[in-house]
Amino acid sequence: MIDRRSALALGLAVPGLAGLAACGPNASGGTGGGGGGGSADSGSLRLAWWGNPTRNENTENAVAAYKESAPDVTISLEPGEWSGYWDKLATQTAGGDFPDVVQMDEKYLAEYGERGALLDLAGAGLDTSEFVEGSVEVGELADVGLAAISAGLNAFAFAINPVVFEQAGVEIPDDTTWTWDDVIDTAVAISEATPDGTWGMTQVGSVQGLFQVWVRQAGQDQYKDGAAGFDVPTATAWFEWAKRIQDTGAGPDASTSVEDAAASMDQSLFNTGRIGMTVLWSNQVVAHDALAEKGILVLRPPSVAGSAARGAALVQGLDVLGRLRQEREPRGRRRLRRLPRELARGREDPLGRAGRARQPRRA
Secondary structure (H helix, E strand, O other): OEOOOOHHHHHHHOOOOOOOOOOOOOOHHHOOOOOOOOOOOOOEEEEEEEOOHHHHHHHHHHHHHHHHHOOOOEEEEEEEOHHHHHHHHHHHHHOOOOOOEEEOOHHHHHHHHHOOOOOOOOOOOEOOOOOOOOOOHHHEEOOOEEOOEEEEEEEEEEEEOHHHHHHHOOOOOOOOOOEHHHHHHHHHHHHHHOOOOOEEEOOOOOOHHHHHHHHHHOOOOOEEOOEEOOOHHHHHHHHHHHHHHHHOOOOOOHHHHHHHHHOOHHHOOOOOOOEEEEEEEHHHHHHHHHHOEOEOEEEOOOEOOOOHHHOOOOEEEEEEOOOOOOOOOOHHHHHHHOHHHHHHOOOOOOOOOOOOOOOOOOO
């Protein structure tokens, strides 16, 4: 039986399988139509992922740590940006050049599973007994089996730039009691108290993760039984709330929001001190914290009832096929990794500091 430590060695342990992800285009004798896949016989694998410089460095370090225990395995690294990752992966899949091990977002999991591009990890013998309860199922597909394995739990959150709040003289909200209306009210106060070109929050109306929090708080879900899991009134209320961000001046105008969405992380309005609040996944906290002038603070999403315990925290798996993980990590990072599960439990103060990932740095 294959365990987590030996997952990336599937290409070696199970002849004929090219790594973990290539049971489709690259499955024929360990080579694909494009000839770019790793070979089970040669012990070479291709690992593709998206991310920022922080994630790239962590992944490279993890691969280096893995190779210490498996020196005969050659791993070719293929990092990419989210904006171009999926176009490239689609082209590779169509050309039979699918990487052996890929980072896979759950929104695209079914699509690639239906293409026959993903290996059934359970059928290959992957031992998931030591994974956290509920974290394995997110990678299961009815027609494939266990198409992906979660690299960890990831929580959706609000990020606060304390410098902008300080400049505006606005108090940072209490994330155990704030509501959706409080978000906009806080953002409006920042916009009105700062110079033109600075706003309280980003436009989040098109952010899928936050929309899913919204519908879950309404007792619904994004998908159900192969169709939309929410009703028209709930979706309408969401877009009306999002429109208020622009109408009230809480956030930038449409053209500025589009430009900001396309900007690199270090050039974003949030990290350059022109936005007070934005949204992110908890695995992005470290990267943003390093870029903002005095670091960032992390808050839970708001709730309709004004109660963190009654709000629906969105915790999803990071679907990564055979993703490597480091054996050791700094103590502070270990505390941060506990945030998703504490949010899921509705704990009032998961990090012991009013939901803050850490105190902001002082100049």
